[in-house]
Amino acid sequence: MKYIKYLLVGILLNLASCSGFLDEDPATFFSPENYYTKPEHAQAAVNAAYSYTLNYYTASGTYAGTPHFMLEFLTGQAITKVGQNQSNHQFIGLSYNNDNEYIRNWWQISYYGVHASNLVLKYVPGISMNEGDKNRNLAEAHFLRAFYYFNLVRLFGEAPLLIEPIEDLGSAQDAEKASQEEIYELIVEDLKAAENTASLPDTDRTGRVSKLAVKSLLAKVYLTMAGYPLQKNGYYKLAADKAKEVIESNQYALFDEYGKLHNKAFENMGEHIFMAQFYPEIQQHLNHAYTLPFQMDISIVADEFGALLPEEEFYNSYAAGDKRVEEQQFFYTEFTPIAGKNKGKKVTFGYPAIFKHFDFDAENTARQALNYPILRYADVLLIYAEAQNEVGRTALAEQSLQEIRERAGFVGENFNGLSQSEFREAVWRERNWELCYENQTWFDMLRTRKAFNVKTKAFDDFVGHINLSSGKALQANNLLLPVPERETNINPDLKN
Structure with missing residues (x-):
């Protein structure tokens, strides 16, 4: 089994110095034009862009904390026994504000990833190297930029839309917000650019981006765009069609045992479409x-x-x-x-x-150093089932849901008698049960404006739903995270 050995030496991280969301020491600045001259530089730049996918899942500055916990505590479906970590308790209690460490982490990690991707997209085209390798590097950067912006727009809404690297302090300080629709347009544009790259393989067992990973993320993006806040109803068909391409490729299948989901022998294969790559000699997590x-x-x-x-x-x-x-x-x-x-x-x-x-x-x-799942086949099956149900359910939609149910032990169920709304909630329940504690549930709650009621097994409206862990009701202002305080101190126009 091969692994990407991400270069975490920071050489690409210091190519630009700026304030706020790309906060670096100005003394480390040197011109990118002086660096991007060799094929090895292109690969190093791409590796740097990949590296930020790991940072969501690694330790933050506080005791027993990591940024991805935020998404689980917000759902009300998780608790902690660590009394010292205030970030954890603020999200459990829905009492967070714009100086919360996790909020700052998500904003900063995402924009570092955007910046690293932009460096690839700007400078790698000018390197004299094998064209197939170059095009694959560019496709990976398009995917990664889309991934980081997808996190940003779902969590914060309107945000600066950067398509060039930050190479001076002023451009970082003066960045203006783009609308959510504009950000989604770039996400889709990036994913289509990656999807149409001939040099990108259908699958990849080393942990790099593959064409089917691009299609899987695009299906997820389309499903999100069909929901709140954009409510582009026509995108349900786009989501269903793209998920169907992944399903009918026959390159992925559900594991026959749940234990394989966290068995290193099965990383980057089988059910795993794209994962954050951890490696003992490079970077571990807790x-x-x-x-x-x-x-x-x-x-x-x-x-x-x-x-x-x-x-x-x-x-x-x-x-x-x-x-x-x-x-x-x-x-x-x-x-x-x-x-x-x-x-x-x-x-x-x-x-x-x-x-x-x-x-x-x-x-x-x-x-x-166990890899962390970002996209897995069970998610794609449920995306297809949900999206196809919205445009006219087919046997394949029912089969996709049934695959999840059969592995869970429920063989022979028949969904023919379910109405559209009943089937919709059946899929939503499976998303809660199947994808729990994988940073999926909160994003589902945001796009559906619904929350799973564990007592009734039905779905409450998001606003007014009582979170289990806190006993507090979700409010409209929980639909977006506040932009971090230090960002709005630099640029008050970033407030959301």
């Missing part, structure tokens, strides 16, 4: 330690944080017989450790913990 139950002495990992745990009522919302909630599938409530003072003894937690990201290698080595 997701394994952070999602272990709190101080149960079941791991050789030094700290067992209990930083991200499932809300028990959500865990209990799965139907009887659902394999995903069986022990050591998506969750676990007990474990027999292989080392430490409890070696060989079954330890019962008294509450569920998340198992779908459990890193068995970390249990043996304490080195945490």
Whole structure:
């Protein structure tokens, strides 16, 4: 198995110095024109653009915290046992504001990724190198810029739309906001440019962008555009058509076992379409330690944080017989450790913990480098089922939903008798149960303006829905995150 070994030495990160969302030390500035002269420089630039996909999932500045936790706490379906991390508790309690660390992280990481992608798109065309390699590098940069902007626009709404690298302080300070529709137009344009690149392979097992990864993200973008806030109803067909291309390529399939979702032997293949690539010698993360139950002495990992745990009522919302909630599938409530003072003894937690990201290698080595899923085939199947239902359900839409249900243990279900609205909610329920704790649920809540009610198994309106973990109601102002304070201090026009 090959892995991308991302260059995290910062050489590309210092090509431009600026303030605010691309905050760098001005002393590190040197002219990009002096750097981009060789094929190796092109690959280094692309690797730098990839590297920011990792940063959403790596530790932030506060104790037992990482930016992607934000999306789970907002849903109300996650809790923490770490009292010291105020960012976690602010999102659980819906009491965050524009100086929250996670908000700043999401904004900054995304714009660093945009900037790194823009460097590739501006300077790599001028390098004398193999044209196929060059075109693949450019396609990867288009995909990555679209990915970073997709995160930005869903979380913050209107935002600066940068299609050139930031190479002076003034252009960073004076950047103007673009409308959400303008940002989505660039996202679609970038993904189409990547999709139409002949040098991009259909699949890639090294972790690089593939043509089917582009199609998968494009289907997801179209589905989002069909929902709120744009409500471009015609985009449901575009989403269905693009997801169908991925399905009918026959290049991906659901794993026959849930355990393969977090088995390193199956990274970047099977059900995994695109992942954040972690590698022990390059960059690790703490997701394994952070999602272990709190101080149960079941791991050789030094700290067992209990930083991200499932809300028990959500865990209990799965139907009887659902394999995903069986022990050591998506969750676990007990474990027999292989080392430490409890070696060989079954330890019962008294509450569920998340198992779908459990890193068995970390249990043996304490080195945490399991890839994190960004796009997987189960998501594509559910995108197709939902989108096709909106334009006239077909047998393939029902089959796509059934594949998810059958793996979960529900064989022989028939959806023919469901109305459009009943089928829609059936798909939404599966998205909650299948894609939980993968940074998908909050984005679904934003685009549908609905939230899963674990008691009724139906969907509440977003505004007024009572979050499980806090007991507080979601409000309209929760639909967007505030632009970070230090950005609006520099440029007050960025306030949303």
